[in-house]
Amino acid sequence: MTKLFITGGAGFIGSAFVRLLLNERPDVELINFDALTYAGNLDNLADLESKRHHFVRGDIVVREDVLANLPQDCDAIINFAAESHVDRSIASAGEFLRTNIIGTQVLLDAARERNVRRFVQVSTDEVMGSLPEDDLSYFTEDSPFAPNSPYAASKAAAEHFVRAAHHTFGVDTVITRCGNNYGPRQFPEKFLPLTISNAMHNDTIPIYGDGLNVRDWIYVDDHCRGILAALEKGKSGSVYNLGARNERKNLEVVHSLLDTLGKPRTLLNFVKDRPGHDRRYAIDPSLAETELDWRPLESWESGLAKTIDWYQQNPTWIERTRSGAYQDYYKNQYGVEVRTT
Ligand code: NAD
Ligand code: TDX
Numbered sequence: 001m002t003k004l005f006i007t008g009g010a011g012f013i014g015s016a017f018v019r020l021l022l023n024e025r026p027d028v029e030l031i032n033f034d035a036l037t038y039a040g041n042l043d044n045l046a047d048l049e050s051k052r053h054h055f056v057r058g059d060i061v062v063r064e065d066v067l068a069n070l071p072q073d074c075d076a077i078i079n080f081a082a083e084s085h086v087d088r089s090i091a092s093a094g095e096f097l098r099t100n101i102i103g104t105q106v107l108l109d110a111a112r113e114r115n116v117r118r119f120v121q122v123s124t125d126e127v128m129g130s131l132p133e134d135d136l137s138y139f140t141e142d143s144p145f146a147p148n149s150p151y152a153a154s155k156a157a158a159e160h161f162v163r164a165a166h167h168t169f170g171v172d173t174v175i176t177r178c179g180n181n182y183g184p185r186q187f188p189e190k191f192l193p194l195t196i197s198n199a200m201h202n203d204t205i206p207i208y209g210d211g212l213n214v215r216d217w218i219y220v221d222d223h224c225r226g227i228l229a230a231l232e233k234g235k236s237g238s239v240y241n242l243g244a245r246n247e248r249k250n251l252e253v254v255h256s257l258l259d260t261l262g263k264p265r266t267l268l269n270f271v272k273d274r275p276g277h278d279r280r281y282a283i284d285p286s287l288a289e290t291e292l293d294w295r296p297l298e299s300w301e302s303g304l305a306k307t308i309d310w311y312q313q314n315p316t317w318i319e320r321t322r323s324g325a326y327q328d329y330y331k332n333q334y335g336v337e338v339r340t341t
Contacts, residue, residue, distance in 0.1 A: 004028055016223075112165065119174070240287055
């Protein structure tokens with residue numbers, strides 16, 4: 001059996017990765033170690049009945065808990081656990097430093113102490129900052145670090161510690177950097193599920209600034225297959241950018257969603273811009289395509305259709321997450337009222 005320790009596996013991307021592993025790797029047994037913060041949701045794992053999946057509630061910052069739950073002869077730690085929302089990091093950065101930086105170092109120390117064979121850090125294109133609008137530049141693995149938000153700064157710091165563990169102590173590490181994910185089970189504070197959920201409730205949809213910021217969207221399962229390829233085929237000490245060559249302006253995204261849902265554009269509510277709002281992300285995934293033999297399978301159209309369908313088929317999931325903690329945040333930050341019922 002291949003033994004894996006997955007952190008953050010009750011969140012959006014981590015739970016998709018766990019599902020992928022259980023479906024496609026019959027020799028994998030895994031510990032899913034997650035603190036169940038506001039973003040962690042056991043509903044995301046409810047359909048998984050495999051005896052090869054062991055959920056443990058635990059905090060990656062607490063060394064004793066990590067060591068107590070790390071399997072003997074662990075083949076890899078894959079670190080998804082993070083505070084992941086840029087707006088929250090602008091409101092308050094403390095938890096981002098704690099989980100994203102200190103938690104990553106705790107896991108690296110545990111990997112070294114227990115001779116874990118590989119450490120995969122799930123990172124983000126945001127560590128490389130913002131690209132100029134409407135040109136042909138892309139983020140490559142060699143682009144300089146230029147994190148602009150506290151979230152991005154915490155993920156960049158984490159990457160530095162991963163790199164240091166590799167160079168100083170010889171830990172076998174791989175870092176993946178991805179753009180904006182979309183798909184089922186994404187907490188509806190993020191732009192795409194917020195738009196779908198608000199539109200379904202006929203609530204207004206906050207658009208920051210002029211709505212012309214560009215993001216490079218990838219379907220979550222494609223991202224997860226890229227992480228799996230990096231785990232299995234990545235070169236030790238490497239970084240891989242994972243992207244679907246799918247740049248979209250925010251207004252284009254929201255128009256597609258509203259049109260598909262049959263909702264009017266009058267729901268758009270232009271609000272003040274996010275402080276330090278990055279203008280454009282765009283990923284060059286050539287290295288991952290060549291070295292990992294990885295390609296996204298989903299088109300934007302097929303991915304959006306699957307995503308919308310999932311939210312429409314799972315109203316209970318949306319109601320439960322909407323009654324979570326994000327409404328106050330929107331009200332304070334952007335003056336936007338979001339109903340909870
Ligand atoms: P998410 O917010 O949906 O899930 C994060 C998970 O981590 C939650 O289940 C939460 O309970 C858990 N967690 C938080 N703090 C923890 C702690 N101290 N100990 C243990 N568990 C803890 O996030 P996501 O969107 O699934 O992102 C997963 C990873 O992918 C993150 O590292 C994020 O930076 C990265 N990433 C996300 C995107 C995106 O578009 N969502 C893009 C690129 C990279
Ligand atoms: O209400 C909104 N209105 C709006 O206009 C929200 C929540 C967002 N936006 C804009 C801001 C961004 O330009 O939409 C775009 C996407 O915003 P988010 O969903 O907050 O994502 P982003 O800030 O781009 O970061 C995401 O991608 C990189 C993830 O949240 C990160 O975890 C990941 O690392």
